[in-house]
Amino acid sequence: MGHSPAPPSTNRPLPCSPYFAPNPGAGRDGGGGGRMRRGPAAGAALRGAGLQVAARRFPARPACGAMAEEDWLGVEVAPSASEGEDEGQEDGERRHRQLLEAVSSLSGRKRRKLAERTEASVQVSEFNVSCKGAGEKLVLSELLQTIRPKSALSSVKNELTRVKQKKAVELPLSKEEAKRVVREAAYVRTSKDVGKWQQVVLQNRRAEQLVFPLKQEIATVVPLEQAASAWKARTPLEQEIFGLLHKTQQPITDPLLTPEETASLQAMSLEEARQRRAELQKARVIQSYYEAKARREKKIKSKKYHRVLKKSKRRKALKEFELLHKLDPEAALAKLEELEQLRMQERMSLKHQNKGKWARSRAIMAKYDLEARKAMQEQLAKNKELMQKVRVELPEEEPGDVPEEDLTSVAVPTIPAGASRTNPWMLGKPSGPAEEPEVQEGLEDFAVPGAAESKGEMEEEEEEEEVSEEEALLQDFAQKRHVRQQRAGSPEGQGADETDAVSEPLRDSPVHPVCAEEQTSVRIEQPSQAPAEILLLEQLGRVQTMEDAEALASEEHVEELEKLGAAGAEKQVQQEEEGRAEERRVKKPPAKKKIISLQAVLAGKSQEVQCPSLPVVMEEEEGGIDQRGVITEAFAGDDVVADFRQEKRKAEQAAKPQPVNLVLPGWGEWGGTGLKPSTKKRKRFLLKPPPAPPRKDQHLPHVIMSERRNIHVAAHQVSELPFPFERHQQFEQSIRTPVGPTWNTQRAFQKLTTPRVITRAGHIIQPISAEDVPDMATEAGSGAKPALEIAPKQPEQPFRHPRRRAQ
C-alpha cells in the first residue's frame, strides 16, 4: 500500500485549477491514496473508518468543490502501475474480513462490528486502534479530550439518511418536451442571428435615399499617367509617330519643354540682361525722384502758393483752350465734350451730395455751427455747378463762369421744397441738410461777405478737372476760420442770424433735417423748442398752399394744420388722434411729425423722406424729364393709400358687433303711423352686444385681417392634422417652405426633390447580403460594431480561454 504515484508531468499544472485535478488518483482509490496530509478539521471528519467506507461507495459525492472536480476528471485517469499490487493486498484483506465475519456469525449474537480499515497503515492493531498519525507527533491535549459517546456507525447512519433524502433520478424528458427545448434554443439562436440585421434595416428605413442595386460598380477614374504608361503603340502608324517623337526628343510623359526650347532659353545673352537691368534701375530712380518732389510740394502750407499755382494752372489751361479754339476748333469741341462728360459723371456719382460720412457729421453739426452749414452749402453748390450744362452755343465763354451765374440765378428763387409732399410717390431721397442752402443764401447776402470770396476760390478750383476730397476739407477749414474771425468782429451777428433763421418763414427748423429718431429724441429732451415748431408750422402751411394747386386732396389737412398752428397744445392731442386715422397726414408737415404717434413710428420710411433735396427738385424743373413727375402725373387721381384706409375702416365697421333691436312698436303703448316707441322702451329693448375684442390688425396700418371663414378657400384647406405631424405649426412649416425651382437654387431644388428610391432600368436587384453592407462585411471579418459583435463572440470564449492557459 504505497503512495499513489505522481501523475504524468504534463498533467501537473497549477494546483488549484478547476480543470485539472491536483492528484487524479486521490479521489478514486480510497485505499491507496489516503496519505494526503489533512488539516485537523479534515482529519476529524475522516477519523471514523466508516466514513471512509462511505467515501468509497459513493465516489461522486463531493466532500468539497475540489473533490467533485477530482472525481469528475479522475475517471479518465488510467490506473497506475502500483495499483496491481494494491489490489493483491486488498484481496487478502477482504478474505480476512470475510473470515472474521463468518466467525462472528457463527456465534449467533451480533458482535459489535469492527470498523473497517481502509487506510494503509504500518501497524495493525487488533483493538481497533489504527495508527493513523504514525508519523505525527502525539499531542497531550488531544489525549485529554473527553471521549465522546459515539458509535462508530454514526457517520454511516448520517450518510444513509442523506442518501435517503436524495430523490430518485428524474425520468428523461418526453420526446415532445425534448423537441420543444431544442426548438426554443434554436429559435433564440436564430433570432439572435437575424437580429444582427437590425441596424442595417433601421438605417435603410430611415435613409433619405436608397440606390438599387446595392452593389454598384464604382467607375474609378484612372490617372492619366497610368493610362498613358499602360498604352503601347501597336499599329504601324502609331509606331511611326512614336519614332518621330523620339527622334525629335519630344517629351512624352512630361510635356513641358523640349530640349531645344530649354537650350534656347538658356542661350539668352548676359549683355541683354545687364542692359535690361540698367534700364529698370534708371526708371526706378526717376520715379522715386518725382515722388519725393511731389511729396515736398504737397507739404507746402502756404495758401498763397497754392492759389498762385492754381491760378497759373487755370490761366494756362485757358490759354491752351483759346489756342486750341483758334487752331483746332474740333479739339476745343472735344474738350468741351470732356467737360460735359465730367458733368455726367458728377450726376451719376454721389459726390458732393451731402451723402458721405463727413457730410452727415456736418449735417448734425449744422444746427449749431454756422461753418458746418456753410461747408455743406458749398458742397451742394459745387455739386450744382458740376451738374450745370455747358452751353455749347457759347464756347468762347469760360466754362467756369457759366455755372456760377446759373447757380445764383436759378437756385435762389425756386423753393419747391414741399412740392412733392402730398404724394407719397414723390417723396425723394432724404437729403436733410439740403434745405440749408436756402438759409445760407439768405445769410450770405448780408452777413458773410467773406464767404463769397471763398466761394470764388472754390469755383476756380472747380475749373480743374478733379477736386480731391482733401482739398475740399482744406477749404472747409479755411471757411471756418473766416467765420470765426467774423464772429470775433461782430458777436451780435450770429444771434441775429439765428433769430432770422427761426423767424424767416422760408426756413426750416434746425431740427428738421435730422432723421426721424433724432427728432423724437429732440422733442423729448427739449420741450422749450415747442414755440419754434409752431412757427415752423406756419411756414409749412404756406408751402402747402403752394402745393394746393397740384394736389387738391391734401387741402383739408392744410387747413386743419393752420388751425392747429393757432393752438399749440390742443393741436398735439388732436394730431395724435388724426395721426391714427390717416397715415398720410403724418407724412406731410414736418411739424406734425414731431409728435410721436405709433403710426408715425410704424411708417418709418415716410419720415426720412420728408425733406426733398433742393437741388434735385430744381433739376427736375429745369430738365422737365423727371421720372417721379411722370409717375405723379400718371397716377394723379389714384390715391391708393386713402382707398386702402377707407376699405379698412369699412372692414372695421363691419366687424363691429351690431346692437340688437328688439323693440316692438305698439306693445304696452300706442302704436301707429307717426308714433315712435318711447325712449324708455327703446333703451330697454335695444340690446348692446359686448364690445368686440381688439382687432388683430389694430397696429398694422397696411394690413386688413379678416377672421371670417371663407367657404371657397376652405375647400382647399386641410381640415384636420395629418398623421405624422404632432402640431399644426409643424404642418404649416412643411407647407410654407417652397420646393420649386422658382424659389430654390438648382442644387437645393435637386436635393429637395431627390426620389426616395432610385432603381436602374434593366438592372436586377438582388436581395441584400452581408457584402452589400460595409458594416456587416467588417463585422464578419474583424468586428467593427460592438453591438453586433457580442453575440458571435460569446460562444467562442470557453474554447479560447483554456487554450491560452495550456501554452
Next chain:
Amino acid sequence: MRVKVLSRNPDDYVRETKLDLQRVPRNYDPTLHPFEVPREYTRALNATKLERVFAKPFLTSLDGHRDGVNCMAKHPKSLSTVLSGACDGEVKIWNLTKRQCVRTIQAHEGFVRGMCARFCGTSFFTVGDDKTVKQWKMENPEYGEEEPIHTIIGKTVYTGIDHHWKEAVFATCGHQVDIWDEQRTSPMCSLTWGFDSISSVKFNPIETYLLGSCASDRNIVLYDIRKSTPLKKVILNMRTNTLCWNPMEAFIFTAANEDYNLYTFDMRFLESPVMVHMDHVSAVLDVDYSPTGKEFVSASFDKSVRIFPVDKGHSREVYHTKRMQHVITVKWTSDNKYILCGSDEMNIRLWKANASEKLGVKLKEKFRYHPKIRRIAQHRHLPKSIFCQIKEQRIMREARRRKELNRRKHSKPGSVPFVSERKKHIVAVVK
C-alpha cells in the same frame, strides 16, 4: 479717379460647347416670386390630376395557357424571362420583351403546384399533382422531346417548392417540409410539426438557412435548416395561403391570409404582427415583395391585385380589369418596374409597378393632405362587385364594432377587454 464699370467676365455666361445648357441667371429674391404656397399648390394639384390622367398601368396580357395559371417563377438572371405553370400541368416560358411564349413543356399530369428557378438560372424545378419533382433545363433542347434532367418520385403530393438562394439545396412541402440535395433522390431531412398539408414554403433570401412555411391548420412555421429543426409556430385565425420574405429586411415576412388580410411579421416577435394590411375583399392568394423591400403586391380571389407599402395598413394601388378573374399568383419583377399576375382565366398580365412615374413627385407629396389633391390622388375606379363587397365589409365591420361596444357597455367593466387589431388575429404562438 476710379471709374466703376460693370464687370462682364465671359466665363460667366459663355458656354464651353454648344451642348451645354445656357446659364440663366436667376434672382431668387422672394419678393419677386410671391405667393409661393398657392402657386405650388396649384402645381401640385395639376400634377396630381395629370398623374391620374396618365395612370395607365396595364401593359399587356400573355395568353397561351389552356388552363388557369397556378404558379409563376422569375428568372434570377434574366429580366425578360418568366416561367409559368398551369392547372393542366403545362409549363410555359415567356419572353417579356417580345411578349411571346418561347417554350412549352407538358411537365406534369394534373396541376403544376409549384415551381422555382435555380439561383444560377440554368435550370428550374417543378412539382405537380403526380407526386413528382422535376428538374428542367432552362435552354431549349436542341432536338427531340422535352425531357427533365431529373425526376424524383415521391410518396405524397408536393404542393410547393422553393430553392435555396446560394446552395444546391431545395425544399418541397406537402405533408411535411423536405429539404433536398440536388444530387440525391431522397430528402436530406424532413421537418414536421403537426400533421397537416403545408401549402407553401419559402427560403429567406438573406439568412438563407431560414425557412418559412404555412399549413392548412392555420399556422405559420419557421424552420432552421442548419439545425434541421422547426423554430416557432404562430397560429392565426384563418389559413395562410402564402408567405414571402422581405428581400431587404432579413427578419420581416408577409403572410397572405384567407381572412382577406395580409400580415407582416417580425420573426423575432411573432406575438403580434408588425402590420395588418387590409383592403382585399376576398381571400388573399399570393404575395410577392418588390426587390427594394419597400412594397409588396398581393393577388386576391376578389379578382384584383393590390400594392401595399410595407409600413402602411392600406394599399396604395389596386389593379383590375373586367376580364381578369381570380388572381392566383403574382410576381414583382426584379428590376422593380413591373408586376406579373396569373389568373384563373388562363392569362398572365403585365402591369407597371408605378402607374405613372415621371410627374412632379415632391410637390404632390408636400400637398398630399390637402382635401382636393387627396381626393384626386386617392381616387380609383373599382368594379361594381368589389365596390359593393367593400361596402358590405364596412357595414359588417361597423356592426361588429357596435356589438362589441354594446356588449362592453352592458357588462361588468373590464370583462370585455379591448383587443387591438393586431392581436385579434393571432390565436397562439407555439414554441
